[in-house]
Amino acid sequence: MTRRAAVLVGLLSASASCSPPLQSGGVIVVDGAAARLGAMCRWRSGGHDELCPAAAPSAPSAKVRRLEGGAEEGLSGALAGGKAGDYLLENDQIAVIIEQLGRVEGGGHLIDAADAGRRRDELERVATYLGRAAGQALYKELTTGRDDEGTAWVEARGHVAGDESLVIATRYSLRPADRAVLLSTTLENRGAQPSMRLELGDAVRWGGTLLVAPRCVPGCPGPYVGPYLAGIGTDTAYVLIPVEATALQASTDAGESEISLTHREHLPPGERLVYERVLAVAPRGDSAGVATELLVLGGGMPGGLDVELTDIGGEALAAVHGRVLLTPIAPEGQAVLDDIPLWLKASAEPARNLEGQAARPLKVGGEVPPGAYRLGFEGEGRRANEETSVIIRAGEVTRAKLALTGP
Numbered sequence: 001m002t003r004r005a006a007v008l009v010g011l012l013s014a015s016a017s018c019s020p021p022l023q024s025g026g027v028i029v030v031d032g033a034a035a036r037l038g039a040m041c042r043w044r045s046g047g048h049d050e051l052c053p054a055a056a057p058s059a060p061s062a063k064v065r066r067l068e069g070g071a072e073e074g075l076s077g078a079l080a081g082g083k084a085g086d087y088l089l090e091n092d093q094i095a096v097i098i099e100q101l102g103r104v105e106g107g108g109h110l111i112d113a114a115d116a117g118r119r120r121d122e123l124e125r126v127a128t129y130l131g132r133a134a135g136q137a138l139y140k141e142l143t144t145g146r147d148d149e150g151t152a153w154v155e156a157r158g159h160v161a162g163d164e165s166l167v168i169a170t171r172y173s174l175r176p177a178d179r180a181v182l183l184s185t186t187l188e189n190r191g192a193q194p195s196m197r198l199e200l201g202d203a204v205r206w207g208g209t210l211l212v213a214p215r216c217v218p219g220c221p222g223p224y225v226g227p228y229l230a231g232i233g234t235d236t237a238y239v240l241i242p243v244e245a246t247a248l249q250a251s252t253d254a255g256e257s258e259i260s261l262t263h264r265e266h267l268p269p270g271e272r273l274v275y276e277r278v279l280a281v282a283p284r285g286d287s288a289g290v291a292t293e294l295l296v297l298g299g300g301m302p303g304g305l306d307v308e309l310t311d312i313g314g315e316a317l318a319a320v321h322g323r324v325l326l327t328p329i330a331p332e333g334q335a336v337l338d339d340i341p342l343w344l345k346a347s348a349e350p351a352r353n354l355e356g357q358a359a360r361p362l363k364v365g366g367e368v369p370p371g372a373y374r375l376g377f378e379g380e381g382r383r384a385n386e387e388t389s390v391i392i393r394a395g396e397v398t399r400a401k402l403a404l405t406g407p
Helices: 033-039 287-297
Strands: 063-066 087-090 094-098 110-115 125-129 137-146 152-160 163-174 180-189 198-205 210-212 222-226 229-232 237-242 248-253 256-264 272-282 303-311 320-328 342-348 362-368 371-378 388-392 397-405
Touching (some): 110 180, 110 272, 180 198, 237 248, 237 287, 256 272, 287 342, 287 362, 342 362
Parallel strands (some): 303 397
Antiparallel strands (some): 063 087, 087 094, 125 198, 180 272, 198 256, 210 229, 229 237, 320 342
């Protein structure tokens, strides 16, 4: 990212001890690709003994290029909007698409985002939002580049609709090994009069995801004030969080949020301002993925949870579709903080041999913030036969078994 040490206030942080993840504290973006890769070895799907290999390879540089129109170039999914001429910004972790100029809503906004492996987009749009009193951003020029540290970027430049003296630029930056894009917007008043009131944020259409946030019902309708907003889809989850601001304000209706990180009553002539936020892309469609990305952005390191699911007789299940629930266990004398419920997506079928029998146990797993948890299950009328507790430690994979009742 363009800033060497950005502090994100009010986000999830966690220690490597047995305490549950916390919902407060400063968040430090690790400086440089090599340091980032060394601190954030990742594990996602179960079956691995270690999160970090003995000799982690260096992260390749992020890349940016224009799409030429091949079906294999862009991202898939019902909401994927990338077309020939749009800009693909990607590293070995995630891929996002910035629309070219001249599209229906002006261009220069983020229209697709996905895991680099699955390449399935479930987010509709993230567009610069300046408030209802101000005009929208009209971008007139797009430039791209990559710096010596391997950070690739797309920058959109233009002005505010109805006021050409209020110039605006938004840069989308992606570093090697990161699962998050930094959005940095600069506004400058080159006119002779103060500007109108400015809300500084984004308008987000959450597409095929369910909007969640701390202390908010699923879908988060109406006004909301909190540390972040997240959208959980079938295969991917997204988190939008402010840089430096203690909280964001949002108003959501029908899956679209108008988000303000802060505001200015007016911008005087000759002055400029910058506001920044991060869009993180989780590798799975579950809330544990959201919590893990917040942890990683905070400089923390997750642990791995590998859960074997069986029937009450200990036999492998034919298939499973539901959620492995993780309920934090607070250390004695401490309260569990109010955050979104944690769960891992459980939707899998075991490999089978030539006779059609399960060749190995059915497992689900992924990264989880360090802490102590009680495990449960919900889905298809099944539940855990008895309570199981685990302790997740940073950099280690914890294995557990859950015997499920039900059909």
